[in-house]
Amino acid sequence: MTSTTETVDTVHDLTGTYKYGFVTDIEMDVLPVGLSEETVRFISARKKEPDWLLDWRLKALALWKNMEEPTWGKVSYPAIDYQGLSYYAAPKSKTDGPKSLDEVDPDLLDAYEKLGIPLKEQEILAGVVAVDAVFDSVSVATTYKAKLEEKGVIFCSFSEAVQRVPELIKTYLGSVVPQGDNYFACLNSAVFSDGSFVYVPKGVRCPMELSTYFRINAQNTGQFERTLIIVEEGGYVSYLEGCTAPQRDENQLHAAVVELIALGDAEIKYSTVQNWYPGDAEGKGGIYNFVTKRGVCRGKRSKISWTQVETGSAVTWKYPSCILQGDDSVGEFYSVAITNNAQQADTGTKMIHIGKNTRSTIVSKGIAAGRSDNTYRGLVRVLPGAEGARNYSQCDSLLIGDRCGAHTVPYIESRMPIATIEHEATTARISDDQLFLCRQRGLKPEEAVALIVNGFCKEVLQNLPMEFAVEAQKLVGISLEGSVG
Amino acid sequence: MSKGLIVTDLRVSVEGKEILKGVSLVVEPGKVHAIMGPNGSGKSTLAHVISGRPGYTVTGGSVMFDGVDVLELEPEDRAALGIFLAFQYPVEIPGVTNTTFLKTALNAQRKARGEKELDPMGFLKVLREKAKALHLPDDMLKRPLNVGFSGGEKKRNEMLQMAVLTPKLAILDETDSGLDIDALRIVAEGVNAQRSPERSFLVITHYQRLLDYIVPDVVHVLAYGRIAETGGPDLARQLEKTGYADYTGSAA
Ligand SMILES: Nc1ncnc2c1ncn2[C@@H]1O[C@H](COP(=O)(O)OP(=O)(O)OP(=O)(O)O)[C@@H](O)[C@H]1O
Ligand SMILES: [Mg+2]
Numbered sequence: 001m002t003s004t005t006e007t008v009d010t011v012h013d014l015t016g017t018y019k020y021g022f023v024t025d026i027e028m029d030v031l032p033v034g035l036s037e038e039t040v041r042f043i044s045a046r047k048k049e050p051d052w053l054l055d056w057r058l059k060a061l062a063l064w065k066n067m068e069e070p071t072w073g074k075v076s077y078p079a080i081d082y083q084g085l086s087y088y089a090a091p092k093s094k095t096d097g098p099k100s101l102d103e104v105d106p107d108l109l110d111a112y113e114k115l116g117i118p119l120k121e122q123e124i125l126a127g128v129v130a131v132d133a134v135f136d137s138v139s140v141a142t143t144y145k146a147k148l149e150e151k152g153v154i155f156c157s158f159s160e161a162v163q164r165v166p167e168l169i170k171t172y173l174g175s176v177v178p179q180g181d182n183y184f185a186c187l188n189s190a191v192f193s194d195g196s197f198v199y200v201p202k203g204v205r206c207p208m209e210l211s212t213y214f215r216i217n218a219q220n221t222g223q224f225e226r227t228l229i230i231v232e233e234g235g236y237v238s239y240l241e242g243c244t245a246p247q248r249d250e251n252q253l254h255a256a257v258v259e260l261i262a263l264g265d266a267e268i269k270y271s272t273v274q275n276w277y278p279g280d281a282e283g284k285g286g287i288y289n290f291v292t293k294r295g296v297c298r299g300k301r302s303k304i305s306w307t308q309v310e311t312g313s314a315v316t317w318k319y320p321s322c323i324l325q326g327d328d329s330v331g332e333f334y335s336v337a338i339t340n341n342a343q344q345a346d347t348g349t350k351m352i353h354i355g356k357n358t359r360s361t362i363v364s365k366g367i368a369a370g371r372s373d374n375t376y377r378g379l380v381r382v383l384p385g386a387e388g389a390r391n392y393s394q395c396d397s398l399l400i401g402d403r404c405g406a407h408t409v410p411y412i413e414s415r416m417p418i419a420t421i422e423h424e425a426t427t428a429r430i431s432d433d434q435l436f437l438c439r440q441r442g443l444k445p446e447e448a449v450a451l452i453v454n455g456f457c458k459e460v461l462q463n464l465p466m467e468f469a470v471e472a473q474k475l476v477g478i479s480l481e482g483s484v485g
Numbered sequence: 486m487s488k489g490l491i492v493t494d495l496r497v498s499v500e501g502k503e504i505l506k507g508v509s510l511v512v513e514p515g516k517v518h519a520i521m522g523p524n525g526s527g528k529s530t531l532a533h534v535i536s537g538r539p540g541y542t543v544t545g546g547s548v549m550f551d552g553v554d555v556l557e558l559e560p561e562d563r564a565a566l567g568i569f570l571a572f573q574y575p576v577e578i579p580g581v582t583n584t585t586f587l588k589t590a591l592n593a594q595r596k597a598r599g600e601k602e603l604d605p606m607g608f609l610k611v612l613r614e615k616a617k618a619l620h621l622p623d624d625m626l627k628r629p630l631n632v633g634f635s636g637g638e639k640k641r642n643e644m645l646q647m648a649v650l651t652p653k654l655a656i657l658d659e660t661d662s663g664l665d666i667d668a669l670r671i672v673a674e675g676v677n678a679q680r681s682p683e684r685s686f687l688v689i690t691h692y693q694r695l696l697d698y699i700v701p702d703v704v705h706v707l708a709y710g711r712i713a714e715t716g717g718p719d720l721a722r723q724l725e726k727t728g729y730a731d732y733t734g735s736a737a
Contacts, residue, residue, distance in 0.1 A: 431576065432539065432540070433576045434576050434577075434578055436538050436539065436560065437572065437575070437576050437578070438578075438590075439537070439559070439560040439561045439564070440536050440537070440538075440560050440561075440563075440564055440569075440570050441564055441586075441590035441593075441594075441646065441650065442561050442564040442565055442590045442591070442593040442594035442597065442650075443561055443589065443590060443593050444559075444561050444593070445561075447589070447593060451578070451581055451585075451586070451589055452578055452581065454580070454581070455578055455579055455580025455581035455629065456579065456580055457580070458580040458581075459580075
């Protein structure tokens with residue numbers, strides 16, 4: 001906890017508007033720009049992948065070439081030149097990758113330190129959080145592996161998993177998000193560089209929160225992370241994902257794919273704090289964040305819970321979803337999405353009820369300030385046979401100022417007349433009276449906004465693991481700086 | 486440098502309409518001044534301008550507190566200086582508990598004054614004691630600020646905030662309105678307990694009854710944007726009988 005508090009303080013002291021804006025000078029191994037079969041072959045070879053995986057990537061590339069970029073989101077951005085991006089960048093490893101933190105490039109550690117995620121400090125927190133730190137595309141430091149492996153939990157980079165447990169990868173890769181699912185997921189399938197892999201065996205409760213900090217560093221390098229989490233019967237894992245990016249002028253594309261598989265009685269809790277560079281006040285720069293996250297509750301009584309705090313990126317396009325296949329399975333989506341200045345977010349969830357007595361809960365809090373646009377887009381689909389399915393959705397919007405927009409777009413498709421679906425939506429504004437009350441009691445305008453917005457988001461933030469919740473609360477304040485006064 | 490509150494010939498307009506037309510008043514440290522006056526005469530306006538609520542245009546005069554020109558300060562800086570306003574209509578802040586709100590406020594003020602933040606446990610202890618003195622049950626400390634509070638509870642909660650923030654100047658804008666007889670006594674006791682040689686009060690009220698409990702040093706009548714009369718506690722009793730008929734808009 002102390003480390004995360006310090007994290008934010010450190011970060012706060014560092015720079016001007018965007019607190020995480022810096023570029024680390026590390027020798028990079030960058031592929032020239034362009035996307036072709038060769039690119040895919042290069043990446044696959046670099047990672048010494050088996051042939052089947054190369055074929056899988058090539059198939060994705062072929063599919064992608066015939067797909068169109070989606071335009072239905074309430075976001076607009078200049079056309080992305082996919083041939084103008086480089087699809088691979090890795091920190092140069094001297095040997096075969098570091099065995100301990102001491103072997104990690106000091107510049108890299110320094111970069112994390114600036115972000116307020118000092119690995120040294122994480123070590124002190126032993127037993128609380130295991131960090132599989134991803135720098136650009138390749139994992140460079142993994143801690144606490146031993147402790148996890150004692151329990152049979154595998155937590156490693158995706159590339160490592162391909163070598164260690166190829167059968168699991170072969171079985172589950174693309175089983176939740178198929179290659180051709182959507183434009184961005186398909187691109188990811190062709191060129192994904194690395195990511196995280198988690199496997200929790202039958203009946204095992206993962207003894208600690210698993211945490212990965214993603215970070216984008218190389219200029220012009222699209223980020224294509226791939227995460228796969230498999231929890232066997234009766235297992236449990238809580239996974240935290242957090243990310244920041246250095247400041248730069250060029251827009252950066254990020255198209256990640258996350259697949260979760262929960263078997264019978266298994267539970268996966270997936271928490272995200274997303275704080276990539278949002279661009280400047282005019283909307284210049286910033287990350288394009290097109291993410292596909294989906295989990296399947298494959299077994300009976302399984303549960304998948306998504307909690308996200310989205311404060312960064314210039315454009316966010318993201319719908320963490322649950323396929324509730326097993327009877328009595330449960331899906332949850334708790335979201336805070338904050339947009340300020342010229343940011344655009346189109347985010348929400350899909351709950352697909354297939355099994356009997358499946359239940360889903362959606363709580364979405366959208367906060368819009370500046371000239372930003374904030375859209376909740378959610379789908380609740382109840383398929384035939386999903387007897388006793390229930391959904392409860394609550395979508396609240398909070399507006400700060402009068403130049404921003406908040407939109408709620410709920411789609412409900414029920415093939416089961418007896419399903420119970422409740423949807424509530426509210427829109428509120430921070431009132432001058434609330435602001436004055438806070439200031440009269442001694443708070444600065446930005447502190448007042450942070451306090452009021454944190455109150456508004458409370459239901460969601462309290463779902464985050466403790467150490468994350470503290471950081472997220474502060475982030476809420478930081479991301480809304482300059483929105484009043 | 487003069488201590489206390491000194492308002493000199495204060496003129497204030499709202500949307501082009503002059504509300505305060507030259508108000509002067511001096512509240513010395515340790516004194517309790519009551520302000521009475523008809524509806525719409527500008528009592529809340531005066532309270533708001535002293536505490537810095539946006540939306541008012543000061544067209545003339547000055548407000549000094551402990552030698553500082555407060556009209557130059559942001560509202561939060563006035564709060565750190567020790568100016569507190571108990572609102573006539575307290576607003577709700579959903580999701581923010583009473584405790585969190587007060588802790589954040591107190592720490593913000595302490596930080597602005599260059600003092601150390603309070604340790605959370607010590608703060609809780611103080612908060613509970615003060616809540617108890619105001620007969621506010623513990624569970625109200627955990628509830629979101631003013632959300633679902635009854636009218637009387639909101640007013641007592643304003644007094645809790647005052648007790649915790651220990652201001653040097655407390656302005657009570659009709660804190661007695663909406664209180665039942667017992668609550669009125671509790672609130673008055675709370676105020677009396679806070680009376681000290683360093684602390685001044687500006688008590689805005691419509692009712693003599695409050696002033697039976699909180700005996701003021703000075704009573705002002707604010708009518709039509711001016712201090713129409715100033716006297717001792719007797720003035721309040723007299724007003725109870727005569728009303729404000731004697732004060733007209735044409736008074737010089
Ligand atoms: N924002 C505003 N816009 C327009 N008129 C305003 C505004 N604020 C105050 N006024 C006017 O200023 C006058 C004084 O209002 P104020 O609230 O100060 O009166 P008051 O003495 O506190 O009355 P009460 O006893 O009813 O509380 C009233 O006529 C009111 O309508
Ligand atoms: Mg009033």
